[in-house]
Amino acid sequence: MGLQLINSDSLIDIEKHFKITAGPGAGKTKFLISHIKNVLHNSNRLGRNRKIACITYTNVGVETIVQRLGDELDHVEVSTIHSFLFMHIVKPYLYLISDKHGINHLKIDAPYEHIISNGYFRKTDLGMKNIKEQDMKKVFWFIEGTSCKLHIRGRKSDFHKSLLKYKKMFWEKGIIHYEDVLAFAWEILNSSKEILRIIRSKFPYFFIDEFQDTNPVQTEIIKLIAEKETIVGVIGDKAQSIYEFQGADVKQFDNFFLPGMASYKMEDNHRSTENIIKLLNVIRKDIIQRSPDNKVGSTPCIIVGEPLQALKHVQDVVGEEEVVTLSYSNLMANSVRNKKDYKDGQKWMLIDEAFVDSNADRRKVIISIIKAIEYARLNHFKDAIRELSRHLRNKDDYNGQKSAIDFIRMMLNDYSTYSDEPLWKLYCRVKETGYFDIPKIMESKGEKAPSLIEDYYKSTIYSGIALSVKITEDSSLHRTIHKAKGSEFNNVMVIVKGKDGYKYNEERDLGFLLDPDINGNEDHRVNYVACSRAKKNLFICVPEISKVSQNALMGRCIVINLHDLRSQT
Numbered sequence: 001m002g003l004q005l006i007n008s009d010s011l012i013d014i015e016k017h018f019k020i021t022a023g024p025g026a027g028k029t030k031f032l033i034s035h036i037k038n039v040l041h042n043s044n045r046l047g048r049n050r051k052i053a054c055i056t057y058t059n060v061g062v063e064t065i066v067q068r069l070g071d072e073l074d075h076v077e078v079s080t081i082h083s084f085l086f087m088h089i090v091k092p093y094l095y096l097i098s099d100k101h102g103i104n105h106l107k108i109d110a111p112y113e114h115i116i117s118n119g120y121f122r123k124t125d126l127g128m129k130n131i132k133e134q135d136m137k138k139v140f141w142f143i144e145g146t147s148c149k150l151h152i153r154g155r156k157s158d159f160h161k162s163l164l165k166y167k168k169m170f171w172e173k174g175i176i177h178y179e180d181v182l183a184f185a186w187e188i189l190n191s192s193k194e195i196l197r198i199i200r201s202k203f204p205y206f207f208i209d210e211f212q213d214t215n216p217v218q219t220e221i222i223k224l225i226a227e228k229e230t231i232v233g234v235i236g237d238k239a240q241s242i243y244e245f246q247g248a249d250v251k252q253f254d255n256f257f258l259p260g261m262a263s264y265k266m267e268d269n270h271r272s273t274e275n276i277i278k279l280l281n282v283i284r285k286d287i288i289q290r291s292p293d294n295k296v297g298s299t300p301c302i303i304v305g306e307p308l309q310a311l312k313h314v315q316d317v318v319g320e321e322e323v324v325t326l327s328y329s330n331l332m333a334n335s336v337r338n339k340k341d342y343k344d345g346q347k348w349m350l351i352d353e354a355f356v357d358s359n360a361d362r363r364k365v366i367i368s369i370i371k372a373i374e375y376a377r378l379n380h381f382k383d384a385i386r387e388l389s390r391h392l393r394n395k396d397d398y399n400g401q402k403s404a405i406d407f408i409r410m411m412l413n414d415y416s417t418y419s420d421e422p423l424w425k426l427y428c429r430v431k432e433t434g435y436f437d438i439p440k441i442m443e444s445k446g447e448k449a450p451s452l453i454e455d456y457y458k459s460t461i462y463s464g465i466a467l468s469v470k471i472t473e474d475s476s477l478h479r480t481i482h483k484a485k486g487s488e489f490n491n492v493m494v495i496v497k498g499k500d501g502y503k504y505n506e507e508r509d510l511g512f513l514l515d516p517d518i519n520g521n522e523d524h525r526v527n528y529v530a531c532s533r534a535k536k537n538l539f540i541c542v543p544e545i546s547k548v549s550q551n552a553l554m555g556r557c558i559v560i561n562l563h564d565l566r567s568q569t
């Protein structure tokens with residue numbers, strides 16, 4: 001079926017399922033807002049208890065849409081898919097399947113991030129089956145026939161039974177994880193026509209933004225809802241599908257079809273200058289974008305050099321304006337944000353894995369304190385307080401919140417006194433405050449050699465270990481590409497480095513420009529998303545570049561080599 005060309009101001013049939021395919025900056029979000037308003041003004045199927053469901057991928061996406069809808073929010077429910085399914089399906093109806101799965105449904109208040117429990121892991125036979133604890137991060141659900149099964153990404157064998165045993169230990173305690181929400185919602189809807197009818201009647205319209213990052217279970221849920229009464233609309237860009245590791249499948253968007261569905265395409269790019277669009281059009285071929293606004297700007301620039309020096313150079317070029325850096329890895333983003341040098345080939349580890357302390361109680365408290373300090377530095381005070389309150393020695397009248405805030409304030413004021421010092425300094429400072437019961441580290445005296453723990457605390461620099469803190473919602477200037485999804489900035493510097501502990505390799509790491517494969521290579525899509533965030537100026541920082549590549553990119557990018565500039569001065 002042919003795709004009808006539309007733009008972000010087009011009005012489409014509000015009573016037909018639709019799918020919109022469009023590249024970056026096409027105005028997908030703008031279209032979604034005006035389509036919702038169109039439905040609000042023209043539909044006679046809405047009411048006090050009959051709303052439009054508008055689903056987007058992140059909480060930042062939710063906030064953007066809520067803001068842009070202004071005071072037209074009365075009949076719209078904007079939410080992430082997990083919150084929506086939890087609120088309307090899992091929370092009210094989990095009791096229907098709780099006995100079957102051994103879930104303590106009365107204790108469930110919200111879904112949680114899956115934090116691996118080594119204790120539970122050891123109680124299964126997964127270790128004997130050669131599954132390592134880190135494999136547990138790749139657990140996901142898939143639909144097989146009339147039930148959902150658990151699997152580990154990248155493994156061929158069937159581990160469902162053992163994984164189920166592991167999961168049940170959480171469920172018995174009233175803990176369910178985000179991935180469980182999808183599986184339970186599907187199971188409830190698939191087994192109860194009545195609940196499906198209730199959901200359809202509450203939500204006669206169901207729109208999903210960023211649909212390229214959907215996963216197969218989510219797609220099946222949407223198909224069930226769309227069977228009758230509810231009009232489903234999906235919007236996305238397969239070249240921006242960057243969540244394969246969470247189970248998103250780039251083919252899902254291409255293959256998504258509903259009976260009677262109208263398919264549309266947008267070819268404009270309202271965001272970037274013509275020169276940036278020209279480069280983006282080299283990376284992808286399925287949609288050739290054009291600039292309807294003829295935005296003029298400089299040619300994208302490849303800067304050869306270290307990220308911090310490159311950033312300084314870019315800052316000089318753009319003057320007063322802000323520069324946003326986008327990196328593939330958390331480690332790189334944290335390094336730039338904290339102005340710390342980054343060694344190519346360094347491997348990223350979460351602080352929970354990287355932190356060494358054989359005393360489990362002390363380990364937990366110190367990790368939480370480091371996380372809380374780093375969250376608070378980025379103004380994520382809610383997360384910081386949550387980390388600390390469970391460890392506080394004395395709970396105040398506000399469930400520990402006031403003490404947590406006082407402690408954080410103190411630690412932020414003192415930051416410069418311990419941030420570039422060994423962890424020992426932080427440990428002593430925290431002990432001094434008296435807010436936590438932390439098991440003491442025995443200090444060696446005289447000729448006696450220090451214990452491994454004392455040695456670790458005295459030789460590990462705080463700022464080094466703080467780079468391992470993962471920031472979940474990051475709106476700082478220096479963030480990962482995944483956290484920049486849906487955003488746009490005047491000046492962007494994309495930092496290209498070796499991935500996952502590998503040294504930089506031009507053919508692989510600059511492949512998204514030299515030999516792009518947008519369908520087959522997720523890394524290419526991630527870098528495409530990064531480049532497409534730039535409105536005015538795009539810089540791409542690489543550690544080195546060969547003459548052959550420079551020639552290949554001629555006409556699309558200019559190259560500035562900071563090593564050459566330095567040797568000239």
Ligand SMILES: Nc1ncnc2c1ncn2[C@@H]1O[C@H](COP(=O)(O)OP(=O)(O)OP(=O)(O)O)[C@@H](O)[C@H]1O
Nearest residue numbers: 008009023024025026027028029030270271486487
């Ligand atoms: N018709 C239009 N005229 C002028 N500006 C527009 C128009 N449509 C969108 N824009 C602007 O273009 C930019 C990109 O729009 P929007 O964020 O809706 O794109 P998108 O398709 O959702 O992008 P992405 O998928 O890359 O996140 C925004 O600054 C928006 O205000």
